[in-house]
Amino acid sequence: MKRQARRPVRYTLLLARSGGGSRAVSLPGWAVALILVLLTLWTGANLYLWHRSREARTLEVRLQALSQEARRLSLALEAERAKNGALSEEAKRTKKELEEIKKAIEELRRRAGLSPLNALPVRYQEGGQGGGAVAASPEESLAGWAEVRAEVLDLRNQLKEVVPALERTLEVERSLPRGLPLRGYEGITSFFGVRKNPFGPGYEFHDGLDLSAPYGAPVYATGGGVVARAGWMGAYGLAVLLDHAEGYQSLYGHLSRILVRPGQRVERGQVLGYVGSTGRSTGPHLHYGVYRYGTPVDPRPYLPPTWAGR
Numbered sequence: 001m002k003r004q005a006r007r008p009v010r011y012t013l014l015l016a017r018s019g020g021g022s023r024a025v026s027l028p029g030w031a032v033a034l035i036l037v038l039l040t041l042w043t044g045a046n047l048y049l050w051h052r053s054r055e056a057r058t059l060e061v062r063l064q065a066l067s068q069e070a071r072r073l074s075l076a077l078e079a080e081r082a083k084n085g086a087l088s089e090e091a092k093r094t095k096k097e098l099e100e101i102k103k104a105i106e107e108l109r110r111r112a113g114l115s116p117l118n119a120l121p122v123r124y125q126e127g128g129q130g131g132g133a134v135a136a137s138p139e140e141s142l143a144g145w146a147e148v149r150a151e152v153l154d155l156r157n158q159l160k161e162v163v164p165a166l167e168r169t170l171e172v173e174r175s176l177p178r179g180l181p182l183r184g185y186e187g188i189t190s191f192f193g194v195r196k197n198p199f200g201p202g203y204e205f206h207d208g209l210d211l212s213a214p215y216g217a218p219v220y221a222t223g224g225g226v227v228a229r230a231g232w233m234g235a236y237g238l239a240v241l242l243d244h245a246e247g248y249q250s251l252y253g254h255l256s257r258i259l260v261r262p263g264q265r266v267e268r269g270q271v272l273g274y275v276g277s278t279g280r281s282t283g284p285h286l287h288y289g290v291y292r293y294g295t296p297v298d299p300r301p302y303l304p305p306t307w308a309g310r
Contacts, residue, residue: 098151171224174268175245178302179222181252181288182275187212189285192298198282207296208251208289215284217275219252220268222288222302227264236287237279240272249294253287254278 012026106116190198190210197204225242228249233239236253240260243249256276260266277284290299 095151102151172245175224175248176302177223177225177242177244177248177250177290177299179220179268180304181219181222181250181286182211182213182217183220185211185213185217192296192300199280208253208287209299211286211288213275213284213286215275215277216256217286218271219255219273219275219286221266221270221272222250222268223248224265224267225250227260227262227266230258230260230262230264233279235280237281238273238276239279239287242266242272247293249291251287251289251291253289254281254285256284 010026010028012024110116188209189212190206192206192209194203195206196202219240221242223242223244225244227240228243229239229241231238233241233253236251238255238258239251239253240255240258241249241251252272254276255273255278258273260270260272266272275284275286281287288299290297290302
């Protein structure tokens with residue numbers, strides 16, 4: 001039996017035109033398959049390109065956001081650097097001020113009779129080398145302020161030691177007979193040392209200064225102390241003797257009136273009495289004497305410079 005030959009498969013496409021006639025197109029099967037494959041590839045390509053375009057737009061948005069964030073972080077970093085630089089400069093200025101304070105404390109230690117610490121000076125790092133200063137990092141700024149804190153604590157401990165000693169020193173200084181026993185009256189009529197006897201022939205040793213002053217002028221203590229004697233004291237007439245620190249005494253003689261009593265504590269500048277001419281005196285004046293461990297010394301070095309040479 002003879003097999004019939006298989007006829008090739010064909011497809012007919014009817015193409016209709018709007019408002020007009022139509023046309024039939026007959027295509028073999030392989031052509032239709034090829035068209036379908038091409039349509040599939042074209043659609044896939046369009047989908048792929050659309051997807052890639054969408055990814056590109058998403059990346060562009062992300063890049064813009066990252067660019068803005070980077071700019072914000074850059075500005076924040078510059079602001080932080082400027083802040084750290086300002087803190088570093090402030091720390092340097094503070095350290096320099098602390099160095100001046102330390103020098104002042106060393107001077108106070110000297111005045112207070114304390115031994116010097118021989119401490120190393122405050123160290124601080126200069127910003128950068130060459131043309132300009134480099135902004136300090138946060139770690140450097142924190143380290144600078146840590147050094148400042150350590151210096152402050154050290155100075156505070158030093159003050160705890162200096163203040164009591166200095167108070168004792170100032171108390172001693174206030175007690176020393178340094179000052180004027182008279183106010184508003186100037187002139188020395190008789191100096192310390194050997195002088196011609198004003199009451200007769202020959203010479204005598206004068207153990208103080210005779211200061212010119214009118215009768216009744218107030219007489220002031222030249223230093224804080226305790227009244228050792230107050231009353232009649234022979235040739236000095238009515239007189240006051242004060243005990244001071246460091247073995248010093250001061251004598252105020254020829255008074256017309258006494259305002260203090262033995263054992264009384266007096267301060268520098270306190271009125272002890274009034275000028276007179278009691279005792280061995282040729283007229284109203286103040287005999288002022290200074291003693292160190294019972295020995296009379298020239299009072300002029302203990303007077304203000306404007307008085308010492310008069």
